[in-house]
Each structure stands twice: as C-alpha cells, then as structure tokens.
Amino acid sequence: MRKAQLYRYQIPVETGVILRHRRLKQREGLIVKLTEENQVGWGEIAPLPEFSQEDLSLAQQQTEQWLAKWLAGQQDNLDSYVPSVAFGLSCALAELNGELTEQGNYRAAVLCYGDPDELYAELNALEGEKIGKMKVGLYEANRDGLIANMLLKALPDLQLRLDANRGWTLEKAVKFAEKIANENKSRIQFIEEPCKTPELSRQFAQVSGIEIAWDETVREPNFVVKNEPNVTAIVIKPTLVGSLQKCIRLIEQAHQQGLSAVISSSIESSLGLTQLARLAQQYTPETTPGLDTLDLMQYQLIRPWKHSILPISDLDSPFVQEIML
Numbered sequence: 001m002r003k004a005q006l007y008r009y010q011i012p013v014e015t016g017v018i019l020r021h022r023r024l025k026q027r028e029g030l031i032v033k034l035t036e037e038n039q040v041g042w043g044e045i046a047p048l049p050e051f052s053q054e055d056l057s058l059a060q061q062q063t064e065q066w067l068a069k070w071l072a073g074q075q076d077n078l079d080s081y082v083p084s085v086a087f088g089l090s091c092a093l094a095e096l097n098g099e100l101t102e103q104g105n106y107r108a109a110v111l112c113y114g115d116p117d118e119l120y121a122e123l124n125a126l127e128g129e130k131i132g133k134m135k136v137g138l139y140e141a142n143r144d145g146l147i148a149n150m151l152l153k154a155l156p157d158l159q160l161r162l163d164a165n166r167g168w169t170l171e172k173a174v175k176f177a178e179k180i181a182n183e184n185k186s187r188i189q190f191i192e193e194p195c196k197t198p199e200l201s202r203q204f205a206q207v208s209g210i211e212i213a214w215d216e217t218v219r220e221p222n223f224v225v226k227n228e229p230n231v232t233a234i235v236i237k238p239t240l241v242g243s244l245q246k247c248i249r250l251i252e253q254a255h256q257q258g259l260s261a262v263i264s265s266s267i268e269s270s271l272g273l274t275q276l277a278r279l280a281q282q283y284t285p286e287t288t289p290g291l292d293t294l295d296l297m298q299y300q301l302i303r304p305w306k307h308s309i310l311p312i313s314d315l316d317s318p319f320v321q322e323i324m325l
Contacts (some may be wrong), residue, residue, distance in 0.1 A: 003035040004067045006323040007315060008060070011269060012298045019050040027267055027297060028056055029084075030063055031320070034070070034092045041096030042302070044272035045088030051240055051266065054082040060323070063089070067325060078243040083219075086243040091275045094244055104277030105263075105285060106306045108292040109133040109161055112151065123155055130158045131189070131288050136176065137167025145179025152184040161262075161290065163192040166216055170200045177208035185210055190232050193217065205230035213262070218250065225253040233259055235290070238276065239266035251283045264290035269301035270308065277306075 011027045029046025045063055047054050054062075062085045069076050078086040094100040110123055112134040123130055132151065136144040152158060168176065173194045180188065190213040195201040198217050205212045206229070213233040217223055219240055234254050238247045247263075254261040263280040265273055273291050280289040294305050299319065300312040313319050 001036070002071050002073070004071055004325060005033040005035075006060075006063065006067065006325055007031040007033075007320050008323055009269065009301060009313075009320045011301065011313070011319055013267075013296050014298065019048070022050060024049065024267075027269065029269065029272075030056070030060060030088065030323075031271065031302070031315075032063065032067070032088060032092045034096050036096060039096050039098075041092040041094065042271060042275075043088035043090070043092030043095075044268055044275070045084050046239060046266070046268055046272060047082075047084045048239060048266040052082075052084055054084060058082060059085050064323075064325065071325075079246060083242040084239050086246070087238045087241070088272075090243040090245060091272075095275075100244075100275065100278050101282045102278070103281050104274055104306070105280035105289055106277055106291075107288045109288050109290045111292045111295075112160075120154060123158060129288065130155065131161065132158055133161045133163065133290055133292065135165075136162050136191070137164035137194075141168060141172040141176040142179060145176040148176075148188070149180050149184055152187055153181070159187050159189050161189050161192070161213075162194075163215070164194045166193045166196050166201075168195050168204075170195055170204055173200075173204040174207060177204070177210055180210070192235055202228075202230065215264075225250065225257050225259065227257040227259065231259065233262055235262045235264050237264045237266045238279070239268060239272070244279065247279065248283060260284075260287050262287055262290055265293045267293045267296060269297065270294055270305040270310075270312075271302045273305055274303050 008030055013024055013027055032043040034041040045059050047056055047059050062081050078090050109131040112132045188210050190211045192213045192215040194204050201212050211230050211232040213235050215235040218234050236247050236250055241247055251261040261284050263276055276291055294308055300310045
C-alpha cells in the first residue's frame with residue numbers, strides 16, 4: 001500500500017541574503033513524504049530564485065503529476081522532470097529503498113560573510129582542514145581581492161573557495177587576481193566561474209595562475225566532464241542539476257578525469273542539507289562539501305543539522321502547510 005503526502009514550507013531567512021539581483025526574504029519549497037510497506041522516504045523540492053530554471057508553481061505541478069503516477073504503481077523517468085523535482089523525488093525514493101547512507105559528511109567550507117572578528121573566530125575554531133567559501137563578483141573586483149587576500153594573510157592555514165557566478169569581465173577578474181599576493185594564490189582552491197563565459201574563465205586561469213571550477217557550466221545541456229588545464233573541480237548543486245542518479249554520474253565522470261566533485265547547497269532547509277551531506281559522504285567522502293548555508297535561515301525543518309542550535313519546525317509548524325492530493 002503506497003501513500004504520499006505533500007507539504008509546502010516558508011522559512012524566514014536572515015536579512016541581507018542577496019541572490020544575484022534580488023534580496024531573499026524567505027525560503028520556500030515543498031516536502032514530499034512517501035510511505036510503502038512501513039518504509040518512509042522524505043524529499044525536499046526547493047527551486048532557488050534567480051538560479052533555478054523553474055519556479056515553485058511549476059515544481060508543485062510536476063510533483064503532483066509524478067505522485068499521482070507513483071500512487072497508481074507507474075514508473076516514470078525522473079530525468080524528464082525539472083531539476084528540483086527530480087532531485088527531491090529521487091531522494092525520497094532513495095530513502096524509501098534504503099539506498100542513501102545514514103552517515104553524513106558534515107565538514108564545512110565556512111561561508112565567509114558578516115563580522116570579520118566573528119568569522120576569524122569561527123575559522124580558527126575549525127579542527128583539521130580549514131576551508132572558507134566567499135561570494136565575489138557582487139561588488140568591485142578590487143574590493144573582493146583585498147578582502148580575500150586579507151583573509152588568507154590573517155589565517156595562514158586557510159584555503160579559500162570563491163564563487164563569482166560569472167559576474168566578472170576578464171578585465172575585472174584580472175584586477176581581482178592582482179590584489180592577491182603571489183604567496184597566497186596557491187591557497188585559493190578554485191574560483192567558480194569567474195567570468196561571463198567559460199572561454200574567458202579559461203583565459204583568466206591561464207593569466208592569473210588561479211585554478212577554476214565549473215558550476216553553471218555543469219548545468220548546460222551539452223556539458224562533458226573533461227580534464228583540461230587549470231580546471232580542478234566541478235561543483236554539483238543537486239537542486240539545480242537533477243536526480244541523484246544524474247549527480248552520481250557526474251561525480252563518477254569527474255573522478256575518472258582526475259577532477260574533484262564538490263557537493264554544494266542551493267540554500268535548502270536542514271532536511272535537504274542532511275541529505276546532501278549523506279550524498280557527499282557516500283560518493284565524495286574525501287572532499288569537503290559546500291553546505292554551510294543553514295545559518296542563513298531562522299529555523300531548521302524536520303531534521304536537525306549536526307551541531308546547529310536553531311529551533312526545529314515540524315509538520316505542525318505555522319511555516320508548513322499540507323497540500324491535499
């Protein structure tokens with residue numbers, strides 16, 4: 001006997017969270033609960049504004065279509081659905097079938113923003129490898145370069161990942177690199193998509209000596225994982241990429257080509273983040289994932305994130321509403 005339940009959530013986020021050209025005031029998404037023969041599987045479907053190709057309305061429509069077929073015992077290819085739906089439903093199925101490990105990779109690439117003193121304290125408190133992630137490209141390239149270099153200088157054992165979201169021209173990207181001391185450049189693990197096109201990003205890497213990673217490029221229809229000069233990693237954001245199976249294929253292809261695969265969040269709730277941590281543990285256990293986004297929210301949802309002190313909202317919370325199927 002199969003049973004499916006669908007919920008919609010709205011969680012307030014901290015003020016000041018900016019996604020490209022808009023300020024995010026709340027995180028919205030869907031929660032799916034599948035039940036079959038006393039087994040339960042959960043999934044989160046949360047298109048990210050400004051980044052996902054679909055909005056929440058379309059995601060809900062496709063989710064309801066898939067659930068109707070699943071309840072009727074029909075199989076449907078999840079890769080034919082929009083990415084957030086394919087990912088959330090594939091997670092629910094993986095949990096239902098016991099295919100997702102219970103252990104999670106909770107090591108953090110710390111999101112570098114806010115008060116510098118608090119940030120230094122948080123980074124200094126990290127045990128083992130210290131990795132920070134910094135958004136760049138929203139402000140002046142010179143400013144970004146100065147801040148990144150300041151972090152690297154203040155914390156000699158810090159490694160940085162930078163994410164530009166294709167925000168720079170080649171000239172601006174080079175200006176950024178000029179502000180990074182030569183002795184610090186090797187501690188920048190990579191910059192995700194520094195320039196507006198992949199070819200300009202390749203030119204930047206060659207000129208600057210700073211390695212790059214593909215992020216948006218991974219989600220383009222004709223993307224092929226390949227080993228090429230100055231490219232060190234691909235960044236996989238499953239909510240934007242698609243089903244677990246598609247993400248796993250990309251991870252395997254990256255490893256075959258000698259590249260790292262980094263599982264990264266799209267500001268999911270604690271439910272989705274814990275599933276990303278489990279995916280990272282199962283398929284990229286040696287790589288620190290990019291999942292340090294929970295503190296942007298004011299609440300956790302259903303499942304707690306390790307060491308988080310944020311209050312947890314359950315299905316009876318005013319932030320969650322059931323959708324009748």
